[in-house]
Amino acid sequence: MPEHSTTHPLGHTRTVVAADHALVAEDTHVTAPLHGWEAAEGAVLISPAMGAMGRGPGFTMAVATLGGGARLATRGHGRERVVYVLAGGLSVEGTGLTADSWAYLPAGERVEMAVAESARVLIFEKAYAASEGVAAPGLLHGHADDTPAEPFLGDPGARLQTLLPGDASFDLAVNRFSFDPGVALPLVESHHNEHGLFMQHGRGVYRLGAGPTESWYPVQAGDAIWMAPFCPQWFVAMGPEPATYLYCKNVNRDVMA
Template identity: 50%
Template sequence: MSGPFGETRTRVEWNHALIAPDGHVPGLPPGWGSARGYLLISPVMNGAGGPRFCQYLVEGGEGSETHCAAFGLQRLVYVLAGTATLDGDTLATDDFVYFPADDEYQFTAPAGAKLLVFEKPYEPVEGIEPPTRRTGSLADAPTEPFLGDPDAMLSTLLPIEPGFDMAVNVFNFKPGAALPFVETHVMEHGLFMRAGQGVYRLGDKWYPVQAGDSIWMASYCPQWFVAMGKSPASYVYYKDVHRDPLGFSV
């Protein structure tokens, strides 16, 4: 145990949550064999109607293996550390794979592997082909300055196409770089701090954050970030995209 008794940086509010590692309790959805991990964000948080996705960490080891997500769920796996194996092929640190709903495969995570996983029910749209499996690496992802700021570089891991109803991106900030304004939008976010530290504004509250923290932001939660300290800050984040919030198909 670290820090004073009875204290934690974790906060769960009606439109956002900060989940700090000091309170992690092991637990994973079914289907990962004997893997150990932590379910960080899920609909049972129940804020603002509850998150519409799941975000969790998987720690590799003997028996850490999965073959599919639950029925109807698409899944993106990002390798935070170590290596993993997909159908016999090796995935290295900062590689990722997107699995469409009801895809089947053999994915193993040996000792030393650390995975970040996002899962979301796929929302089909009439006349639009659903996406197929995609693999890639952060090093090869399209990257550009965010709104022209070279100190805040945004990498998009998945194609920006209407077949995808989820996006996963990586933001890299130099010390002192910040989002240019407080964002308020229809998309919700799941976020994992992969490096560095900073301050996140969520709603009307301000939180120091650091590597290993997870954040949930509900739709329309005001949000802003600034990188602090002497080293760059980086986070992986999810958002829902390309779908009518009323549930209608175009």
Template identity: 40%
Template structure:
């Protein structure tokens, strides 16, 4: 499914801001003369780590990097775009040797939090508040997750863990590690209790998406015990959402790979790897993938609960 000609005119007008510069930042050094791909690798020919653009973002297009005060970040009543140059890291409360950047919280109008946690050798997590569930997704490095039962799990990049509310656990890291974490106060339904889930994206099946072309994976069960889910959605260049969505669900989105253009309300935003989006209930939303590589984004969505609750 390709973009219609009229839409291409809109996209073309936004592309100068979406471009990540004449040379993309290489892993750990200088600039490449061309965008490294998963197949060809970076400047040195070495394949870059998965999601490397999230942890090594292009902070602004080259022609705007020297413009004081420039940011692509936007905050509005029913949506926000938070780009990497706007991240503010500070010590996470009760965590050891860990810095965090809250990207979405109730202060913005959300009923959940989404934050980045940067861990190092000797880092250790703290528990969320009482009654709060947590999902951890690894985008760089690795962690060791320990349950209150004594079981342990090693989570690598693209792995995740869902921890039900009030389940005692700890996460430690002995290397540079970046996590994206979602937390929300669990909405109970009598007789239903969620379980601990540990998994990885590549082990989740592709699901049917009638009328759409993107590839969809869901990281959590769709059954009633779970009051939110995390979707992994993949778009090839030129693919776009067929439905111009307007719904009661809230979203928190992290662009893991690729670039494109996101419509939120009446605004059109060029977006790229590392960008975060919050979508309030009923804000019109639509996405198209641009560039030469696929788009992958991680999407929080509240589910299985009556909006009146």
């Protein structure tokens, strides 16, 4: 639960849930014990439950605080997870992961994850979409610093890191996008990919939706965003420091079916 100093006594919040997008501001995050975890509490930021308002997301995104002794064992329920370490550290199958490390936990495999002291993590989870003739990926982990930060469409002020491999076995991409102050996406994007986004550092303005849902939202570290397929989207970083966000999207599957 956010500290009382961040609450608004007049009931104001930036949180909005629309038919094709949502902004979930940090001041509305509500924590609770997470199912399947030990010594852990978290806030579910995006989930298919948003479908009551419209199309609804096809994935879940959550932030969790893990205490000493926290453990998770994935179950064979057909759901894949990506766990990104925001702070602290944990181990996956005995391999230590520090801040800005990540782990891909494959669907249908049991993977042991444990915390010695404490950790804060971001979690993306969705049902794995198999592709005929393509083997599903296995357990994988890495660190953001090991991934090159490529200028986006030639702009060195916008740097994109692609964390997961891009081969056909993966139906999910998880990327890290950093913007220098004043740098913006070069166009308003609208495409078939669905996005879940978490502001890791800095602040800016996100433009989402079109027509009756079009809005320009101030965003800052700790906020979460859902963007439905074809939801128009654009971002500009503002403030004295760079802005960085983490996001997931569906990839490598037949969208013409």
